[in-house]
Amino acid sequence: MDNTYFISDFCHITAEEVSVNGTVILKNETAGFETFLKEVYQAIDLKYSKFFKMDTLSKLTFLGAELLLKKEGSDVENWKETALVFSNKSSSLETDRKHQQSIEDSENFYPSPAVFVYTLPNIGMGEVAIRHQLQTDNAFFVFDEFEPEFLQKYTVSLLQEKKCSQILCGWTEVDGVSRHGFFYVVSQHGTTLHTKQNIKNIYTQS
Amino acid sequence: MKVPCYISATGLVTPLGFSVKDNFNLLLKDISAIQKHKDGTISATSFYAAMLSEEKIDAQFQQLGNPKKFTKLEKMMLLSLGQTLASSAVKISAKTALIVATTKGNIDALEQDSSFEEKRAYLPELAKKLVAFYNFTTQPIIVSNACVSGILAVAVAKRILTTDLYDNAVIVAGDLVTKFTLSGFQSFQALSDSPCKPYSKYRNGITLGEGAASVFVSKEKPDSNAVQILGDGTSNDANHISGPSRTGEGLYRSILTAMTEAQLEANEIDFISAHGTATLYNDEMESIAFTRRRLQHVPLHSLKGVFGHTLGASGLLETVIGLEMMHQKTMLPSVGFDVVGVSKPLHILRQLQHQPIDVLLKTASGFGGCNTAVLFKKVS
The missing domain is CATH 3.40.47.10 (Thiolase/Chalcone synthase)
Structure with a gap:
């Protein structure tokens, strides 16, 4: 039963490059990660000013969804029923530290709602939901490392409940020098079987 | 693919008490855990919140272990888990999942004067403490999805019990009142200046609280309750x-x-x-x-x-x-x-x-x- 689902498309965003279905579409020559994400934004000709208000984790999440959900000729009805299953190791800690810095010193106390709202790992999924009008199931998990077996089983059980027609899965890790976005779509269309091993293989392909 | 699943045991740690029974008895008397607090380490001004003192937690925790080794949230979660594990009498196996639901976990470990390492703020580190304490053998599943985390974890448990990975699951959820969350909601001007009044004409915001809860979920239908x-x-x-x-x-x-x-x-x-x-x-x-x-x-x-x-x-x-x-x-x-x-x-x-x-x-x-x-x- 599990293998009737496929990994339809996948992409990686790292500090070095962006690739879609194994093909590199943009290389990072010199820029830091945050700047590189803005270059990706320009390279795919996005016009969405809210992007610049987002923290790094949300920007990464947003771009991954943009690369996979806006494919030409994709079935609109299908992507409206795209559920989101995301995970990472460090939750929103990078932004958490920023908020903590702003409140640590009572002489210099300046908490900002614009920072605080991003101190949740699921906010990026919210941004994706708004952008693509996905009123669907979403869940954010935190694991010590990428968990292909759990994700494979969880994704299939969600699909089998018929609460969505396809799922965008993402591993979005942003913490110090560790930065990796890995995204894939699970649906009934494609050629790569949605198995634990295949997920693992394409995860390590970055 | 429908697999019926059941909740048969629960645990609770709140400012009202260290068991479901103690909590419920006070609820019958219309008692609220919300009080006015003056705590400079959390807020420069006084605030309303439902908080649990670490001294009270430590007094309870003595029966489980050394309170100094665990953060406040870990102790609350371990105490709650202890109740659920005891009343379910589950034998933790290679097919028992541990699901941890939290929004901010040990976020207080980021504070400069925290007696714990910053590393403790990583949610997997928190989960590892719970796993090691009760000898779970599966990878803990952490659900961190803002304020739906605790109830979403129940849906997650139901879903994963349809897979062949698990026979049963223990869910524990917990969060603290910290300077981090209080200042954040203050910056949003979302905090009430009196104990919060849901659905009232006079409501003007939230009051923060802290607590831990746990349940046991199983495919096996329990004999009672x-x-x-x-x-x-x-x-x-x-x-x-x-x-x-x-x-x-x-x-x-x-x-x-x-x-x-x-x-x-x-x-x-x-x-x-x-x-x-x-x-x-x-x-x-x-x-x-x-x-x-x-x-x-x-x-x-x-x-x-x-x-x-x-x-x-x-x-x-x-x-x-x-x-x-x-x-x-x-x-x-x-x-x-x-x-x-x-x-x-x-x-x-x-x-x-x-x-x-x-x-x-x-x-x-x-x-x-x-x-x-x-x-x-x-x-x-």
């Missing part, structure tokens, strides 16, 4: 990251999905344990969503007036109280409610009622536009 998880739904508003939808779209859809899965009609739902944070927009949104789903006549409460908003813990904490109401055939009132302040009239309970609850609906909504609804049914 069995409650089945009948259906669940999660839906994003796709509208705004820090404010609810004006039409209650996500909450409406999540309830609809849960009811469809459970094959239940509106008139078969006996009680709603709602989210009711007491912000102007949230409670108004709920009144619209419940009315759209024709649930305006169903008795309803929010427990935020008792426990405050315990963030990621709230969904599970309020579920645990909900399950106890089902066992005790008692509907608890919505503390803090007086004059109706939402545009669609809901059946908000002012007084305790001794009435059976066979089907309970639990809902929650949170930042990021998330909404989750789960339906529970008593089975004999």
